[in-house]
Amino acid sequence: MKILVPVKRVADPDNANKMKVTADGSAVTSEGLAWKVNPFDEYAVEAALRLNEKGGSGDVLGETVVISLGDDEVIQTLRQPLAMGVDRAILVKASDGEIDSTVVAKALAAVVEKEQPDLVLMGKQAVDGDSNTAGQMLAEHLGWPMATFAMSIEVADDGKALVVGREVDTGVLTLKVTLPAVVTVDLRIVAPAAVKNGVTPDDHAYNEGARYASLKGIMKAKKKPVDQTSLSDLGVEASPLVEYTKYELPPARSGSATFVESVDELVEKLRTEAKVL
Amino acid sequence: MTADERSFMKSIFHGVIEESLIFPYPEMDPEERETVQMILENIQRFGESEVDAAKIDREHKIPDDLLTKMKEMGLFGLTIPEEHGGLGLSASAYARVIQEMAAIDASLAVTIGAHQSIGLKGILLHGTDEQKKQFLPDLATGERVAAFALTEPGTGSDAAAITTRAELTDDGQHYILNGSKIWITNGGFADVFTVFARTSAPDSGVKPRITALIVERGEGLTNGPSEEKMGIRGSSTTEIFFDDVKVPVENVLGEPGRGFKVAMSVLNSGRLGLASGALGAIKRLIQMSTERVNERKAFGRPIGEFGMIKEKIARMSAEAYALESMTYLTTGLIDAGVEDYSLESAICKVYGSETLWYVVNETLQIAAGIGYMSEYPYERLMRDARINMIFEGTNEILRAFIALAGMQSPGKHLAEVAKAMREPIKGFGLLREFAVQKARGLVLRERLERVHPVLSREAVIFEEGSVLLAQRVEQTLRKHGREIAEMQFVQKRIAEASIDLYALAAVLSRTTRALERKGEAGAQREVHLATAFSTLAKARIDDRLVNFERDSDELLKEVAAQTYADGGYAFDIV
Numbered sequence: 001m002k003i004l005v006p007v008k009r010v011a012d013p014d015n016a017n018k019m020k021v022t023a024d025g026s027a028v029t030s031e032g033l034a035w036k037v038n039p040f041d042e043y044a045v046e047a048a049l050r051l052n053e054k055g056g057s058g059d060v061l062g063e064t065v066v067i068s069l070g071d072d073e074v075i076q077t078l079r080q081p082l083a084m085g086v087d088r089a090i091l092v093k094a095s096d097g098e099i100d101s102t103v104v105a106k107a108l109a110a111v112v113e114k115e116q117p118d119l120v121l122m123g124k125q126a127v128d129g130d131s132n133t134a135g136q137m138l139a140e141h142l143g144w145p146m147a148t149f150a151m152s153i154e155v156a157d158d159g160k161a162l163v164v165g166r167e168v169d170t171g172v173l174t175l176k177v178t179l180p181a182v183v184t185v186d187l188r189i190v191a192p193a194a195v196k197n198g199v200t201p202d203d204h205a206y207n208e209g210a211r212y213a214s215l216k217g218i219m220k221a222k223k224k225p226v227d228q229t230s231l232s233d234l235g236v237e238a239s240p241l242v243e244y245t246k247y248e249l250p251p252a253r254s255g256s257a258t259f260v261e262s263v264d265e266l267v268e269k270l271r272t273e274a275k276v277l
Numbered sequence: 278m279t280a281d282e283r284s285f286m287k288s289i290f291h292g293v294i295e296e297s298l299i300f301p302y303p304e305m306d307p308e309e310r311e312t313v314q315m316i317l318e319n320i321q322r323f324g325e326s327e328v329d330a331a332k333i334d335r336e337h338k339i340p341d342d343l344l345t346k347m348k349e350m351g352l353f354g355l356t357i358p359e360e361h362g363g364l365g366l367s368a369s370a371y372a373r374v375i376q377e378m379a380a381i382d383a384s385l386a387v388t389i390g391a392h393q394s395i396g397l398k399g400i401l402l403h404g405t406d407e408q409k410k411q412f413l414p415d416l417a418t419g420e421r422v423a424a425f426a427l428t429e430p431g432t433g434s435d436a437a438a439i440t441t442r443a444e445l446t447d448d449g450q451h452y453i454l455n456g457s458k459i460w461i462t463n464g465g466f467a468d469v470f471t472v473f474a475r476t477s478a479p480d481s482g483v484k485p486r487i488t489a490l491i492v493e494r495g496e497g498l499t500n501g502p503s504e505e506k507m508g509i510r511g512s513s514t515t516e517i518f519f520d521d522v523k524v525p526v527e528n529v530l531g532e533p534g535r536g537f538k539v540a541m542s543v544l545n546s547g548r549l550g551l552a553s554g555a556l557g558a559i560k561r562l563i564q565m566s567t568e569r570v571n572e573r574k575a576f577g578r579p580i581g582e583f584g585m586i587k588e589k590i591a592r593m594s595a596e597a598y599a600l601e602s603m604t605y606l607t608t609g610l611i612d613a614g615v616e617d618y619s620l621e622s623a624i625c626k627v628y629g630s631e632t633l634w635y636v637v638n639e640t641l642q643i644a645a646g647i648g649y650m651s652e653y654p655y656e657r658l659m660r661d662a663r664i665n666m667i668f669e670g671t672n673e674i675l676r677a678f679i680a681l682a683g684m685q686s687p688g689k690h691l692a693e694v695a696k697a698m699r700e701p702i703k704g705f706g707l708l709r710e711f712a713v714q715k716a717r718g719l720v721l722r723e724r725l726e727r728v729h730p731v732l733s734r735e736a737v738i739f740e741e742g743s744v745l746l747a748q749r750v751e752q753t754l755r756k757h758g759r760e761i762a763e764m765q766f767v768q769k770r771i772a773e774a775s776i777d778l779y780a781l782a783a784v785l786s787r788t789t790r791a792l793e794r795k796g797e798a799g800a801q802r803e804v805h806l807a808t809a810f811s812t813l814a815k816a817r818i819d820d821r822l823v824n825f826e827r828d829s830d831e832l833l834k835e836v837a838a839q840t841y842a843d844g845g846y847a848f849d850i851v
Contacts, residue, residue, distance in 0.1 A: 213315070
C-alpha cells in the first residue's frame with residue numbers, strides 16, 4: 001500500500017537541557033541544539049516500512065513517502081527516514097511562525113489529496129509541543145476513519161482494512177479501520193511483533209525500536225528525491241490559531257528523594273508533605 | 278621542495294615552522310560532514326541494539342550474526358571507492374567512524390580496522406586497476422575479509438629478518454610461498470592476505486628483497502587456532518602457514534623487491550586508525566568517569582568535589598583535546614594530498630595509545646573498588662586498551678623512528694631506521710646531510726604567525742620548544758654524528774619532545790579556528806583546554822630538552838648491564 005508518513009523535526013530530546021529561552025521570554029533559542037526526527041514519527045516510519053516490506057527478503061510491497069513542513073534545513077532531517085528505506089520525501093516550505101497544528105493538518109490534507117495514499121501513519125504527538133492534535137485534525141479534514149495511540153497494526157480484509165490495537169488507560173482497545181485511514185502510533189508499535197502485514201513470515205524477528213540505516217542506505221538517501229512545495233502552492237493560508245505569549249523553562253528539579261518503609265507511610269507523606277492527594 | 282613532499286614535523290627538526298601545512302585547521306566539507314553525522318548516529322543505534330561487548334569478551338568471539346550485520350551495515354567498505362562498491366570515505370571521515378566503533382567495542386573496531394586500515398590498504402594504495410577490480414568489490418561488502426601479514430616469530434619492524442620465502446617458478450608465472458606469520462588479526466577467517474615475503478636468497482650477505490603479495494586463502498594456506506589474549510578477545514588472532522602456496526605474479530603489490538615500502542606506507546596510514554580508536558575509547562571513559570564522580574559520595578559529598586579528582590578529569594580532558602586535534606589534523610593532511618605524514622602518524626599512535634592507557638588507568642582509579650571487579654566494564658576496557666602500545670609498531674620502535682627519521686631529510690622512512698639499527702655505521706650515512714645543513718631556526722626564531730593573539734603565550738611555548746628541539750638535534754649530531762643511531766636514551770627524549778610539540782601545534786591551529794569562528798567568549802572552553810594542555814606539554818618538553826645531556830644515561834646503562842649479568846634483581850634485605 002502507499003503510505004504517507006508526516007514527520008516533524010524536533011530538538012534532540014537527549015540534549016533537552018541545552019534548550020534556552022530568551023531573557024524576555026518571547027522565544028526559545030535554537031542555538032547549539034541538535035535536530036532529530038520526532039521519536040514518535042520515527043516509530044511511524046518504522047511501522048510503515050514494516051507494513052511495506054517482506055521482512056528479511058528485501059522485497060518492497062508499496063511506496064512509503066515522508067513529508068515535513070519547515071525550512072531548507074529540514075531536508076537534512078528527512079535524510080534519516082530516506083536512509084532507513086523510505087522511497088521519497090516532500091518538504092512543504094514554511095517558517096515556524098507560520099504553522100501550528102491547524103495549519104499542519106490543512107497542509108497535510110492538501111498533500112493527501114494530491115498523493116492519494118492508502119494510509120497516513122504518524123506519531124501520536126511531537127515531543128516538543130506535545131499537542132497531540134495534528135493526526136486527529138487531519139482525519140477530520142479528510143473525513144477518514146482514525147485510530148490513535150496504535151501499539152499494534154495488522155493488515156486485514158486483503159489489505160482493505162487494518163486491525164489496530166490502541167493503548168488506552170484501561171488496557172488495549174482493538175478496532176478495525178477501513179482504508180484509507182489515519183493512524184497515529186505510540187511507543188510500543190516498534191516492539192518486535194507489533195506490525196503484521198500478512199506477508200512477512202510470522203517468525204521474522206524485528207529488532208526492538210526503529211531500525212538503524214545501513215551506510216549504503218545513507219549514501220543512497222543523498223540521491224533520493226525531495227520534492228519541495230509551499231503552503232501557497234497547496235492553497236493553505238498560513239494563519240495559525242495558536243498564539244504563543246510567553247516561554248519559560250520548567251523549574252529545576254530539586255533532586256531530593258525520601259525513602260519510605262510502607263505503602264501506608266507513602267500515602268501519608270503524599271497527603272501531608274507533598275500534598276498531592 | 279614541492280608542497281606534497283613537505284612534512285610539518287620533519288621541518289621542525291630543521292628549525293623551520295611550515296605553518297601553511299597546519300593552518301587553517303582542516304575540516305570536512307559540509308556535505309561529507311552531514312553524511313558522517315548520519316553514519317555516526319546510525320552506528321550508535323547499531324551499537325545499542327546489536328552489541329553486547331561484555332559477552333564478546335566473555336565468549337572470546339564476535340557472534341557470526343553480528344559480523345554479518347556489520348557487513349550488511351557497510352562497515353567493511355568504508356575506505357573503498359564508490360566505483361568499487363564501497364563508501365569512499367576520506368581519511369578524516371574513516372578515522373571518525375573507527376573512533377565511534379572503538380567506543381562501542383574494541384574487538385569490533387580492531388576487526389574492521391585490520392581489514393581496512395591495513396589488510397586491504399595495500400591494494401588501495403599500490404594495487405593496479407586489475408587488482409582493484411578483482412579484489413575490492415568483495416572486500417567492500419565483507420563477503421571476503423582482508424588481513425595484513427608482516428610479523429614473523431623473529432621479526433616485527435625488521436624487514437631483513439623476514440624468512441617467509443616466495444620463489445619464482447621456472448616459467449616466471451607464479452611465486453611459490455613458504456613460511457609462516459604470527460599474530461595475524463582476522464587470521465581465522467580472512468580470505469585475502471597482504472603478505473610480505475623474501476624474494477631473494479636468505480644468506481645474510483645479500484641485501485634482502487622483500488616483495489608484497491596478495492595471497493588468497495586456498496590450497497597450502499592454513500591458520501592456527503585463535504590465540505588466547507589479554508584483551509580485544511573477540512578479535513581473531515592466529516598464526517598463518519604457507520605450504521607451497523601458488524601465487525600468480527599478477528598478485529605482486531607494487532614492484533617486486535619493494536615490499537618494505539608497501540608495508541611502511543600501509544602502516545603509516547593504519548596508525549591513524551589506532552589513534553582515532555584510542556580517542557573513541559578515551560571519550561567513553563571520560564564520560565564514565567564524570568558520571569562516577571557525581572554519583573559516588575565520600576565524606577558526605579560527591580567525590581567530584583575533591584581536588585585530586587578534578588585534576589584527573591581536567592588532565593584527561595586536556596590530553597583528549599590534544600589527541601583529537603592532532604589526529605584530525607593528520608587525517609586532514611592526508612586528505613589535502615600531503616604525502617609524507619609518517620612522523621605525524623607515528624606520533625599520533627604513540628600519543629594516542631599512551632593517553633588511552635593514562636585515561637583508562639585513572640578511570641579505573643576513580644571507580645576504585647568497583648573498578649577492579651569483573652562485574653563492571655573497567656577492567657575489560659583496561660585489558661582492551663593495553664594492546665595499542667604494542668601492535669602496529671611498538672611505541673619503542675616508533676620513538677626511535679620519530680627521533681631518527683626526524684633527523685634525516687624528508688622522504689626517508691622506517692626502512693632506513695631499521696637498517697640503521699641493524700648496521701649503525703653503514704646505514705646512517707644519510708645523517709651527514711643534516712649535520713651540514715644550516716638550520717634556520719638557530720639563527721632566526723621562527724614564528725607561528727597565524728595563531729590567534731589570545732593564544733600568544735601558548736604559541737611562544739611552541740616556538741621556544743621547537744627552537745630548542747632543533748638546537749638539541751643539531752648539537753647532538755655535531756657531537757655524536759652517526760652514533761646517534763645507538764643513543765636511544767637521547768632518541769627517547771627527542772621523540773617525546775616532538776610528540777608534545779606536534780600536539781601543541783595541532784591544539785593551536787584548532788583553537789585558533791574556534792576563536793575565529795566563535796569569538797573569544799564563544800571559544801572560551803577551547804581556550805581553557807589549549808592553555809591547560811600547553812602547561813602540561815611545557816613541563817614535559819622542558820624536562821626532555823632543557824636538561825638534555827645527562828650523565829645518568831651512562832649510569833643507567835651500567836645498572837642495566839649489571840642486572841642482565843645477574844639475571845635479575847640481585848639484592849635482598851636478609
